[in-house]
Amino acid sequence: MLYNIQAAVSNFEFVLNFCSLVFVVIVPILTMRVIAEERKQRTDQLLYSLPVTTTQVIIGKYLALLVIYAIPLAIISIYPMIFAQFGDVYLLTSYGSILAFFVMGAALIAVGVFISSLTDNQGLAAGIGIAAILLNYYSVSLSEYVSATALGSAIALVVLALILGYTVNHLTKNDALGSGVSIVLILAVVITYVLHSSSFEGLLPKIMKQLSLFSRFNVFVNGVFDLTAMVYYGSVIVFFLFLSVQSLEKRRYN
Amino acid sequence: MKRQENRIAFQGGAYSLAITAVVLAILVVINVLAASLPFVSYEI
Numbered sequence: 001m002l003y004n005i006q007a008a009v010s011n012f013e014f015v016l017n018f019c020s021l022v023f024v025v026i027v028p029i030l031t032m033r034v035i036a037e038e039r040k041q042r043t044d045q046l047l048y049s050l051p052v053t054t055t056q057v058i059i060g061k062y063l064a065l066l067v068i069y070a071i072p073l074a075i076i077s078i079y080p081m082i083f084a085q086f087g088d089v090y091l092l093t094s095y096g097s098i099l100a101f102f103v104m105g106a107a108l109i110a111v112g113v114f115i116s117s118l119t120d121n122q123g124l125a126a127g128i129g130i131a132a133i134l135l136n137y138y139s140v141s142l143s144e145y146v147s148a149t150a151l152g153s154a155i156a157l158v159v160l161a162l163i164l165g166y167t168v169n170h171l172t173k174n175d176a177l178g179s180g181v182s183i184v185l186i187l188a189v190v191i192t193y194v195l196h197s198s199s200f201e202g203l204l205p206k207i208m209k210q211l212s213l214f215s216r217f218n219v220f221v222n223g224v225f226d227l228t229a230m231v232y233y234g235s236v237i238v239f240f241l242f243l244s245v246q247s248l249e250k251r252r253y254n
Numbered sequence: 255m256k257r258q259e260n261r262i263a264f265q266g267g268a269y270s271l272a273i274t275a276v277v278l279a280i281l282v283v284i285n286v287l288a289a290s291l292p293f294v295s296y297e298i
Contacts, residue, residue, distance in 0.1 A: 172267030173260055224295075231288035235281040242277050246270045 010087030012080045013097035017221040020101070020214055023108050024137060028129030030068065031112030032122045034061050035244070039120035044251070054248045058113065058241055065109050073102050093223045100220035100229065104213055107233040108133060110240035117247040139212045143205035150200035154193045157203075161185035171250065 004010060038044040047057050080094040111132060116125045135142075146152065161182050169178025193200060209215065213236065216229035 168267070168271060171263075171270055173263040174267075177264075177268075227291060228285070228288045231285055235285055239277065239281055243274065246274060249270065250266065252266070 004083065010083045010089050012083055012089060012094040013221045013223075015079075016097050016101045017218065020104070020217060021137065023105060024130055024133045027105070027108045027112045027133055028115075028126040030065055031109055031116050032126035032129060033116065034065065034113055035117040035248070036119055036122040036125045040122070044248070047248075048252065054245050058244045058248065062110065062113055062241060065113070066106055069105055069109060070102065073098065073105075090223065093220075096223075096225045097217075097220045100217055100226075100233075103230060103233045104217050107213055107236040107240075110237040110244075114240040114244045114247065117244045136212060137214050139208045140215045143208040146204050146208065148202045148205050150193065150197045150203075153200040153203035154189055154197075157189045157200075158186050161189060 004012070004015060007014075035044070038047065048054075050057075052060075077095070077098055080089050080091055080098075083089045083094075084091065112125075112129050115129045115132065116122070118128075119125050146156075164185060165178045165180075165182025167178075168181045169175060172178070213233065216226065216232060219226040219229060
């Protein structure tokens with residue numbers, strides 16, 4: 001609101017755009033202990049013994065976090081009405097932006113829940129969460145500085161293949177499968193690079209821009225209700241909640 | 255005993271990876287379909 005008073009504008013969506021950086025702090029704080037603390041205190045064993053599925057446990061925890069997140073947003077939703085008393089407010093743009101702000105926060109909370117499910121140290125979960133969200137916040141700016149050459153993108157994909165191989169190895173406890181996945185993916189990258197290196201030009205910056213959650217929110221601030229962004233946010237929510245379920249399931253078979 | 259544990263870990267991990275790949279593929283297809291929708295604009 002201070003921004004609106006200083007700049008003498010009544011567009012509420014600018015406020016949301018301005019304060020989206022708070023997600024870097026509030027999401028990790030909100031989510032850091034949601035599963036990590038259960039693991040530390042061994043109360044997750046109780047969750048496994050309850051007559052509910054792991055999916056239901058994760059969805060229950062996620063919905064509880066969403067309710068906590070929705071309460072301040074419900075209060076904020078009154079602000080455009082207050083602004084409308086003192087100037088011309090585009091209510092559709094304002095409420096469209098509030099909805100997008102909510103869904104973007106919901107996507108970030110899903111990421112936070114997944115990070116919390118990876119460790120039993122809530123401080124570490126918060127640290128990784130802050131780093132991940134900060135990286136996503138500045139990913140568009142950072143994409144200007146990373147290598148846009150074909151070789152740079154190929155190296156990034158090779159690193160990604162190695163990480164994927166390590167993940168496969170970690171999940172299956174099978175060295176041959178992990179190494180095999182890495183080798184196959186690296187070979188695929190190398191062959192594609194040799195045969196069609198132009199397809200790698202600018203790939204890394206493009207991926208970084210496409211994965212940004214925050215840059216898609218700017219479209220709503222400019223008065224466009226972007227359905228693709230909503231679908232993307234929904235996909236992020238589904239994917240990370242699914243990964244959280246898999247992370248809990250892993251403790252069953254390991 | 256160790257071999258049995260490794261077998262369970264392998265089965266669980268392989269199933270987890272396979273189902274994650276399927277979910278990821280479905281989400282990518284949904285996003286591609288959403289991106290191909292025509293742009294509609296309204297004056298407000």
